[in-house]
Amino acid sequence: MKVQFAKSVEAYVELVEKKLLKKEACNNLILGILERLKQNNEGAYYLGWVEKDKELLFPFMQTAPNNWVLPDLEQFVGEEVIRVAVKQIWDQGMEVPGVIGPEQYATIFAKEWEDITGNQPVVHMQEWIYQLDAVNQVQQDGELVIAQEKDLSLLIRWLQQFGEEAGEKITEKQAEAIARRNINQHSAFLWQVGKHYVSMANRSRTTKNGATINAVFTPDQHKEKGYATSLVAALSQQLLDSGYPFCSLYTDTSNPISNHVYQKIGYYKVGSAIVYSF
Incomplete structure (x- = not known):
């Protein structure tokens, strides 16, 4: 060999x-x-x-x-x-x-x-890999909007909070770089209810036939209201409508809420991954 x-x-x-x-x-x-x-x-x-x-x-x-x-x-x-x-x-x-x-x-x-x-080695995370080919009908109260330059400070704050929840420390400098890149690439999306943003997600990397969603986050005051479900369902549908045959995403196997949410939308398990740190 x-x-x-x-x-x-x-x-x-x-x-x-x-x-x-x-x-x-x-x-x-x-x-x-x-x-x-x-x-x-x-x-x-x-x-x-x-x-x-x-x-x-x-x-x-x-x-x-x-x-x-x-x-x-x-x-x-x-x-x-x-x-x-x-x-x-x-x-x-x-x-x-x-x-x-x-x-x-x-x-x-x-x-x-x-x-x-x-x-x-230390096990940092165990993950499920999900795929979606069609979006199930879910109640969607709100509107999917693409993040703009004016939303930069919000994205920075939410990315840092997302990192804390995921056990991945994201500094303010790192969050700003990620937020700017996502805004410039038109890949950052927000869920708007009335005049307020209540959840975020990002269209991440793409492959030959698929698009991946990541950085799904809802702040504490807006949790348990179905906003992340609505956001991911709407974004997934938009990606399918744009020509991608499927969407994919990773979830933490220890988080039953997010796994339930994605399965409700139409995502199904196709694989798993483990992350080791040294």
């Missing part, structure tokens, strides 16, 4: 896309990142794969300083394939702040990294 790293994003996409598209919704993270890198490949990134006899076995990647991302494949490739990849990452002196992927792969990765470095 041999580990290689691509220098060209386009060449890497050509190599791995067909294999990843076989479980497109489950691979929305790695496919979405690659789609983004095709548009803007500034910054450090590592596009790796394991091959045997010139046959692609296992792609993996990182946009530094973020977690390594592992794919969900139709057939299990075997523990040794993952170990070979991890050893090459170590040999090349690459940073490993964490890893995200299907549990069967991410756990092997984390154990091998611990064996090599002595750094003990």
Whole structure:
């Protein structure tokens, strides 16, 4: 077996896309990142794969300083394939702040990294991956609006609160950068009831056939009123109407409320992922 790293994003996409598209919704993270890198490949990134006899076995990647991302494949490739990849990452002196992927792969990765470095992995989050092909009818009291520059301070505040709820600290500087980017890309959406904004969501990365929704947040004073349900249903429908055959999103497996909300809208489980931090 041999580990290689691509220098060209386009060449890497050509190599791995067909294999990843076989479980497109489950691979929305790695496919979405690659789609983004095709548009803007500034910054450090590592596009790796394991091959045997010139046959692609296992792609993996990182946009530094973020977690390594592992794919969900139709057939299990075997523990040794993952170990070979991890050893090459170590040999090349690459940073490993964490890893995200299907549990069967991410756990092997984390154990091998611990064996090599002595750094003990910690489970940061376990997630369900959902897909939606059609939106169920849900009551929608309010209106979906796209966030504008005037909404910047609200998005910054809500993104920080979203991070606190998700266990991901987002500084004000980071929140501002995210909010500005989302506003500029016309991907940030708000749910408006009367004259007030009550919930937010973001159309995140896209793949060949799908769009991912993330950063769904409702402040405490507006919770338990169905606003997030209405928002995600309306945004999902808008994405389907714009030509995407499906939508996808991640949820925390330990949050029964959000999982119930998304299933009510029409989302169904297609996979899972685990996040390890070192």
